[in-house]
Amino acid sequence: MSENQNIKVAVDAIVFGYQNNQLYVLLIQQKFGTKDSYWALPGGLVQNDESLEDAVKRELKEETNISVNYFEQLFTFGDDVFRDPRNRVISVAYFALVDSSKLNVKADSDAENAQWFKIDEVPALAFDHTIILGKAMERLKAKLTYEPIGFDLLPKVFLFSELENLYCTILEKEIDRRNFRKKILSFEIVEETDHFSPLKSGRPAKLFKFNKQKYNALLDKGFHFEIKFA
Amino acid sequence: MSENQNIKVAVDAIVFGYQNNQLYVLLIQQKFGTKDSYWALPGGLVQNDESLEDAVKRELKEETNISVNYFEQLFTFGDDVFRDPRNRVISVAYFALVDSSKLNVKADSDAENAQWFKIDEVPALAFDHTIILGKAMERLKAKLTYEPIGFDLLPKVFLFSELENLYCTILEKEIDRRNFRKKILSFEIVEETDHFSPLKSGRPAKLFKFNKQKYNALLDKGFHFEIKFA
DNA sequence: CTATATTTGTTTAAATCTTACGCATTTAGA
């Protein structure tokens, strides 16, 4: 058994946000790196006495000053032995969704610039981070269809049209507005609020909210969320 | 940054097999451990210059003498800092499916006993391997419904009734035999062979085979395999 | 040799779900 194993363990965070029909991802750049240093996913080495999940939360907080409650493990990248040219490093990637309010807080820290990028304006990234981001996008798209995670990207109360646009934008598909509404409502996991939207034009729209308790209760009974598209 | 990180990286293999309406998993036991040493998943530390996938293939070969072409990454277990009491170890778990012919080869090596266990006769396992196996089972069940992986557990040619029983057994569900056949056939990814089964009783049955090329071609066109149950 | 049990394979009818729209409603603004 290789007693002299010398492999470092890192974590990386893919944090997605959404605002104005745009998907965003949170990136950092070393403040004191070379001028043209690459942007990268937040992340860093795991400490000896720290769980992987605690590590990714800590690094994200340190590097961007953003806190996220729920992380999901995405994948562990370690097949390319030279993915980090300095040392053998394997990275456990986690992804998280935050609601739009977090997009406005100044994400920053002493050592790093942190910035939200529109997903189609992401520059070339450091290491294999472009690949990691690609895999995260795949997962996001897949999960959107079989778990009600779209709500995590929206404010607590939202319009049906916002939910609908979120699906169209992220999945890059057309949806029939009326069938989409009917489908979501049939699940009985979103409910009307008393409030109406501050309207721009057209008929004022009801604000809805996601009932997570109800969703969890239904899950126990064998309910399965699914949105399909042509 | 913790320059003195001291975390070991291991891989573990969950290898499933299937025979006679039974799902099996491959386990090992140290030959020179204490008498009552636990059974465990095959696995071990990753070498410095070796990809994670190569590592799991090597360990499996060394410990059980079984070779597997396709491994899928399952999950990385590293949140319990003391999952291995000797050292901080994180483990990247991989899972694989082998066809029934491999169940008969003597799986063994110098240093370990290797043995196939029926899935409901698995003993208490070392470390957190019971949890890992549980997660692998979940993944197997899920994938069975949305990818045609059942064929990987069967011989190259098989009976519809065998495929059907595999689904019933692993998912622990009842299926209508006739609707199941109709559904699978509608995908046009299995085809008849000229051969018939060596029969026991009843009407002789055609042997079928999975056409992987056709499946891949359909995938490109947007086809999506799915078997649902009540 | 015949009847029966057993397993395979085909077909159908009803129920359910999806898809593709039509159209009324409610507001802002010209």
Next chain:
DNA sequence: TCTAAATGCGTAAGATTTAAACAAATATAG
């Protein structure tokens, strides 16, 4: 007051799923 824009409701045709009936081919018991 008319029009544009967006919301909200309903419905008919088509596709899919579900629940079976039934026919075919063989082994085996008597």
